[in-house]
Amino acid sequence: MARYRVGLETRERILSATRRLVSELGVEGVTLKAITDEAGVGAGSFYNLFDSKEAAVFEIVREAIEAVDPDPAGEGTDTLEDLVDAFVTFMTDAGPIARIYLQLAVGRGLVDPVIGARTLRSHRRRVERFADAARRQDPTLGRADADVLAETLLAGLTGLGITSLLDPGFHMAAHAQRLLARTAASVDAPRG
Amino acid sequence: MARYRVGLETRERILSATRRLVSELGVEGVTLKAITDEAGVGAGSFYNLFDSKEAAVFEIVREAIEAVDPDPAGEGTDTLEDLVDAFVTFMTDAGPIARIYLQLAVGRGLVDPVIGARTLRSHRRRVERFADAARRQDPTLGRADADVLAETLLAGLTGLGITSLLDPGFHMAAHAQRLLARTAASVDAPRG
DNA sequence: TACATATTGGAGCGTTCACTCCAGATCTGC
DNA sequence: GCAGATCTGGAGTGAACGCTCCAATATGTA
Numbered sequence: 391m392a393r394y395r396v397g398l399e400t401r402e403r404i405l406s407a408t409r410r411l412v413s414e415l416g417v418e419g420v421t422l423k424a425i426t427d428e429a430g431v432g433a434g435s436f437y438n439l440f441d442s443k444e445a446a447v448f449e450i451v452r453e454a455i456e457a458v459d460p461d462p463a464g465e466g467t468d469t470l471e472d473l474v475d476a477f478v479t480f481m482t483d484a485g486p487i488a489r490i491y492l493q494l495a496v497g498r499g500l501v502d503p504v505i506g507a508r509t510l511r512s513h514r515r516r517v518e519r520f521a522d523a524a525r526r527q528d529p530t531l532g533r534a535d536a537d538v539l540a541e542t543l544l545a546g547l548t549g550l551g552i553t554s555l556l557d558p559g560f561h562m563a564a565h566a567q568r569l570l571a572r573t574a575a576s577v578d579a580p581r582g
Numbered sequence: 583m584a585r586y587r588v589g590l591e592t593r594e595r596i597l598s599a600t601r602r603l604v605s606e607l608g609v610e611g612v613t614l615k616a617i618t619d620e621a622g623v624g625a626g627s628f629y630n631l632f633d634s635k636e637a638a639v640f641e642i643v644r645e646a647i648e649a650v651d652p653d654p655a656g657e658g659t660d661t662l663e664d665l666v667d668a669f670v671t672f673m674t675d676a677g678p679i680a681r682i683y684l685q686l687a688v689g690r691g692l693v694d695p696v697i698g699a700r701t702l703r704s705h706r707r708r709v710e711r712f713a714d715a716a717r718r719q720d721p722t723l724g725r726a727d728a729d730v731l732a733e734t735l736l737a738g739l740t741g742l743g744i745t746s747l748l749d750p751g752f753h754m755a756a757h758a759q760r761l762l763a764r765t766a767a768s769v770d771a772p773r774g
Numbered sequence: 775t776a777c778a779t780a781t782t783g784g785a786g787c788g789t790t791c792a793c794t795c796c797a798g799a800t801c802t803g804c
Numbered sequence: 805g806c807a808g809a810t811c812t813g814g815a816g817t818g819a820a821c822g823c824t825c826c827a828a829t830a831t832g833t834a
Contacts, residue, residue, distance in 0.1 A: 433815095626783055803807100
């Protein structure tokens, strides 16, 4: 939507403001006015660049997820451990944004079909990446088994992530490492 | 708050209406007016019986969770499998209410400190019940190990529940059974 | 029956807030 | 430096909605 340089700069100012405010107050806690005031622009400028308040929020979440991607180019060089680490990093280091992500993906995705479909799509892509990494590490692993492993691992990570955001004292990294070790082990030797 | 018979009946009508509407439209999607219209009462009657719209929603979620409890009396007779089954039943059979539960616990709990604290408390209670059941089944299991097992298992179940609500084709029961088998097995033989 | 207490409906209050509109300023390619 | 597109602020719109208030009525109790 932005074509001129000033427009692109304004866009960045708005995204920074949105990131700051939404991190602190959550999606519902932030008004459009707060964002435009913080960015030093009028509402008209905002709507010249974004379709809605939500669109700006989606954008900052997207950027935050992309920032921790261990293989942004999609070259297939990431290991299962890389992916788990990235997930943990996102949940712990990008805490406030991770909160927003879950608020949107779970809180809204379960109610709004459009957001739900979007969430499901990105979930499926993530499962596939986890499964691919698992098969690279253990070529004897069948596609179906790898999918189940990936689905289970991701489910566990998501649950741990939620707990970690609810409980500041929760040590997600340790739990995630144990989870990865167990999940992988149970594939090598299905009944220990 | 209700003392007279008519009040108790009104309370039930309001809860039924809330259950119906909120199941269909989500918490934010339902207005107080919709609830009172559906229940055939005025706003005054509603507020005579409930502190807020939210209070009524919490109540129906509480009742739905209680309804699947395999050991409501807390006699310590439930097995790990019972608890996993109850969780799966809640997520699949009570689908619409489970949606509301997650919407509140995750979507709101991560933003509103009061709801967050409440969610964390019930999470801790649930971890304890899972851990107790695990130790009854395997008395050699240490308390710390049981807690880790419970925490991990619950995290996985939560993640699977979210996926199951997002993806109608997802077979949660099968994944949960596998998860239980693997989690338990990995404790008996930590490194397969 | 008389009295205290509970219940009732629903008008309306007070507020919030995303978004529209548009005239004028600014930009960029030619 | 001109034309046409883009960008700008911010007043204003319009709708939403949780909750209060209270006089009238119903209920239970002694």
